[in-house]
Amino acid sequence: MPKLVLTGVGGGIGGIAADYALEIARPDQKFLFTSTDLSKLPVSKVDGWKAKGAEVAEANYDDPESLSKVFKGAEAVAFxxxxxxxxxxxxxxxxxxxxxxxxxxxxxxxxFIGAGLGNDSEEARQRDLKTIPFLPRDHVQTERLIRASGLQWNIQRDYLYQDNCAAFFSQSWKFCGDRWLNNTDGRRGAYVAREDCGRVFGALLVGRAPPNTCYTVTGPEAVTDRELFEYMNSVSGYKAEFVDMVDDELAAWWRERGLPDDAINGDFSKLPMKLCIPDLLCCGEMVAQSHMEEVTDAVEKLSGRKPLRYQENFKKYEHLFPRND
Ligand SMILES: NC(=O)c1ccc[n+]([C@@H]2O[C@H](COP(=O)([O-])OP(=O)(O)OC[C@H]3O[C@@H](n4cnc5c(N)ncnc54)[C@H](OP(=O)(O)O)[C@@H]3O)[C@@H](O)[C@H]2O)c1
Known part of the structure; x- marks a missing residue:
């Protein structure tokens, strides 16, 4: 019976991928789901997976021995x-x-979107990593490692999540004086629901895609950040302003208020969001540089469901939408 391993089931994508993989699995497939810390998962969730025949264990990317243990006898690993x-x-x-x-x-x-900048042709693979935008840089390297491994592979390149806007960025607007300080330059991006990315990942794990394929995973339509902002405020009644800024201006504004440049060692304790400066800037940059304009059919093709529209996806975040004092 082929054993399929999924790591990171304690996360947003991982939990959905696990549920969806179990839903669509062939009867001859069995699963091993891992998390760095099973104690942080709801017992009912883990029991539900076990009741459907999945094994559950702990593993950590920084502990190779833990990986060797759970990968033993596996046909495929999704990480x-x-x-x-x-x-x-x-x-x-x-x-x-x-x-x-x-x-x-x-x-x-x-x-992640943009990983093609360093991978989709021989010329791209020669590209110096320093010239790749900050967020895709790690993914470019990881894709190169995967391709060089000799293993078969399936890769999904997720666009930025719709969820970031509702759950991260919205939490900074009051701190910014009831403003969204934004560097997308008014361009459109086909933001995707994190839930759809999870379903696509479950589909890849069970083998719905041919070997050695890469999918760009997008939402159903390209929208501007201003549209997202106005939509959320129309729901909550929040009166706030959308402010366009260039990258340097935005970085200077946040640096003055202590937003760190370093995601791992930075102190975020007095800040409304845990995005370091290069991460924050690059989110806007990916849209401003038109890396997110294209809409693909990957979600529907692999998960059998049309991608969620942001209006639908945002319902679960309405309690987080800012309101005037
Ligand atoms: N496209 C976007 O807009 C966007 C936005 C934010 C983040 N991302 C990226 O997409 C990833 C998945 O998104 P998400 O929303 O599911 O993130 P998330 O909910 O924050 O989950 C983080 C994931 O990383 C795993 N993890 C952390 N440290 C680990 C370690 N040492 N060894 C093994 N696994 C480890 C977690 O597994 P356990 O919890 O089970 O330990 C979990 O699956 C993020 O981690 C980030 O790289 C993308």
């Missing part, structure tokens, strides 16, 4: 990137090495 910006290629290398040593055939990975 999710972490928030450890700059350290992620090392973590990916640990996963790939352990998978190869365990005799795994296929590896699946949640990459």
């Amino acid at each position: 999710i990137s972490t928030w450890a910006l700059g350290h992620r290629p090392r973590q990916a290398a640990n996963v790939i090495e352990a998978a190869k040593a365990a005799g795994v055939n296929r590896i699946c990975y949640t990459s």
